[in-house]
Amino acid sequence: MISEVAGQYNAQELENQIRSLWEKEETYRKVRMQRVGGKKFFFVDGPPYTTGRIHLGTAWNKVIKDSVLRYKSMNSFEVKDRAGWDMHGLPIEVKVEESFGFRNKKDIETYGVDKFIQRCKEFALRQKDDMTAQFKILGAWLDWDDPYMTLKNEYLEAAWWTLKKAHENNLLERGLRVVNWCPRCETAIADSEVEYWDETDYSIYVKFPIIGEENTFIVIWTTTPWTIPANVAVAVNPTFQYSKVRAIKDGRAEILIMASDLVESVLKIGRYQDYELLGVLSAQQMQELKYNHPLGDMVPRQKEIVHGVYAADFVTAENTGCVHIAPGHGLEDYELGLNHHLEIFCPVGEDGRYTEEAGEKYRGEYVKEADGVVIADLEEKGRLLASGRLAHRYGHCWRCKTPIIFIATSQWFLRISDLRDRMLDEVARVTWYPEWAGSARFADWINNARDWCISRQRYWGIPLPIWTCPDCKHMEVIGTAAELEARAGRKLADLHRPDVDSVLLDCPCGGKMKRSPDVFDVWFDSAVASWATLRFPSHEKDFNEWWPADFITEGHDQTRGWFYSQLGASMVSFGRAPYKSVLMHGFTLDDQGRKMSKSIGNIVQPEEVVQKFGADILRFYVLGANAPWEDLHFSWDAVENTSRMLNIFWNAYRFALPYMVLDKFDAKKADLSKYEKSLRPEDRWILSRVNSLVSDVTAEMEGYQLHRIVRSISDFILEDLSRWYIQLVRPRTWIEQDDPDKLAAYATIYEVMVKLCKLMAPFTPFLSEAIYGNLVKGLDAAALPSVHMCNWPSADEARIDKRLEASMALVREVSMAASNARQKGGRKLRWPVSEIVIAPAKDAVDLDNLDSVLRGQTNAKKITILSPGEKPRMDLELSPVHKKIGPVYKGEARAVVQAIAAADAFDVKKQLDGGEATVTHAGKDYKITAEMVQIKELPPENLPAAEFSRGYVYVDITLNPELEAEGYAREIIRRIQDMRKELDLRVEDQIRAMVDIESKPILDLALLKKEHIAGEVRAKDFQLGLGLKLTGRLVKDWDIEGICVRIGIDQI
């Protein structure tokens, strides 16, 4: 049986019940099992990093994923949905280091790498469990029991296999490169791991002495004085013109060379008082110059280096137009150095301190702290032209926030830049939502793609499976654990460091190969997720059946992150994109569009929203707040609004339940087909609407227009279902017998609710499950055990009647206009009116057969529809036109004016239509012409009007005894109903009621409706009179339109 539902929508309580139901019944497993063998839908979960806490953005992310997967499952797809966890890398290392107070790698080595790895692993696993619980609360149905974890051996193998494949494809190489380097973590970091913010640094202008020209200098500018010891060249722009000037400062002259356009500004900064142009140099001539290093006698190596000038496009017309080149400390510098076979001089070690090569004075100095020393030395040697401070964007290690430096080190690279064009082809083959995410944003990123530095000099990561022979330099990449174990002749329980470090392999040369001590860049971990999640390479069958992924969805920051890393890893191993479609979603910002951050204190935790409102409400809110690819401005008000909306849905759902229960309604025996003939137009209308909704939502889902779906559903619930259909259907539910009219209403409501609840299931899974449990499972023990096992509803085209929908829309408009007009005329809706007149302006209005609906909703006895342009009879007001009357009547003018005032306006107008009119004053007739009066049309006081889209609606509020009797009856009914409520009576309870009305005329009116009143309030015993002695459990005095009415009621 269907049950009644007590009380308001309590999301938390409902969700707890559904959660335990799902757990008890293993609903998730059943749902996935049910679709096995269906068309495959391979989803890959972008693995959140195991930080321990989910935030609003990750919640939104999982809600989108879950909604899409539930939708696909309802559409008979077998979905692959392993949840994923990103568990390696510096962030966790740093956390563990912090917990022990470690400062550098030496501390870790002292503590023991094996124990350190163990701590990292425990930390990651604990965080994973915490976050799993948080995701489950949201109703996110992924495979949480068997997630893919980047720390598992099977996952490590997927990374190994991929690297081996890249090696076979000749895309792996070791090389000296300038990399972003964190001197604290002592590791290379990826471009994507660099965080930029403003930092105040030195800004210095340095003079490099030209060889063979006395007192002549080329001027460069830099913000990193510590790189000066590594300078080997100067770059100039081949299109610029350079000037040689004789500059005067404090009576001393020197000859300076710099870009012609920048002379003035540089000399100003250098506080030169005067200068004279000696000549111009072309970029070509500039390249003939040689100079001495300004600190040549302090950095021994610099004495042996020849310093020249080279052309480079990247030189801009800023500062001096001459760029300091240190190939060991800059990316462009490095490339320029390679092109011109310059020495890649890098006198800085992995700890960020100068090495032996930097010379006696600088050795051991931390470079960022050496800036001041270098400046002082330049000053002392007279090579400093100017020195100041400058705030500019500078990169930092994203974990420990240490400013990064660039140093040339030997690293492993994937030669991604070679694949740029092929990657762009692949991107064009992927379907992007929105389209520009791929064609514009991602393509732009790929166009700038550089080789991928995949090695990190750390501990907690996937070890590089690269073994090299120290003797003959032979190198091999191992692809699987089995391969390694076969070669090593022993088992390895865990493929992490340090165990794997101890494995030595035989080299063909007879020597022993050692593992390259690095671990993978953590971005490489998640990059292989699409096949690692299928347990490839050990399970090839699944890979062949599922790969590549049908769908992934992540935030727009993942353009450079996971969208890219996956593409890169897939290109080097499989030569194609690992996904077929990508939905790029936005960021969660606060209600003012600011980033959520601890310092502003505007962070909203998803669980806070769940606790205050519920998971379904959070879900429906984030899905509906805006388009998925736009940033979400979180607003508590909007969440509350969503909550209110779902509450109305809940009320709509539960409103009919008591009657259905009372009548033992059984949809199985009494479905719509039995009542086809008894359906009212409004029933057919709501059925049309719900089927239109199904078709709209299905269409929008194809383009992942999730916000439009939520909007359509909300509109349907509020406008069509709650504000309209339920209002229309209410009186029918009170009919007591087995009237087909009532049963047709039940069947309609039932059909609509069940369809709607399935339609909402992917988005509000808890609420839908609860409603389905009652309405469907409550009636049919054999029904599918969960709404999430039902098929996605299909739109019943035969029920869609667009003309009827349009007519009803018109009826609603007229009805609203009528209530507007009533308000103007001061007539409450409770009081019936005799007539409502619809006066269309242009096009004729046809209500189809919805006349009775309109009458009911407007509480009107009659609806009159005028022809276009026609108006109801207006009051007319005559005003005399003195200018015209005066000249004709002269002395009698005053009498004429009075005659006009006294005349009947309608009569005058009628006469004037035929020519002249006659008006009378003091027994004398006067003839007047049309120009002597102005006739104004006024809506009569008893006919207030309001505008609607196609004209005006007039409401005739004139009262007569019959209408008044009805009005008073409704007033009395409402009060008795109110009192029934106060006594907490059930709908079907009978009462005894006595009503004492102090006014005889009103009593007489009420008596006309005595039977009606008694019926409406279910009073078996009903007395209506004057001076009655009131008894009953509840007696109350009421004021109805200024009359005292005393009512007493009693339950029988």
Add this chain to the structure above:
RNA sequence: GGGCCCGUAGCUUAGCCAGGUUGAGCGCACGGCUGAUAACCGUGAGGUCACGCGUUCAAAUCGCGUCGGGCCCA
């Protein structure tokens, strides 16, 4: 400095792809309804559609530029 997205009422937003009277919700003011009721409904005030220029009979919508916000890059 470059790429992409966004800017509509006090707030949150729809409409923009496909040009044709800017539409909602919250909040505010007033009124109504009452067996969905710790709910609900109506009316009203409130918009130079960020700004400027262009295309067009017609621009919130298309194009260019400026300003502001977000993400990414340099």
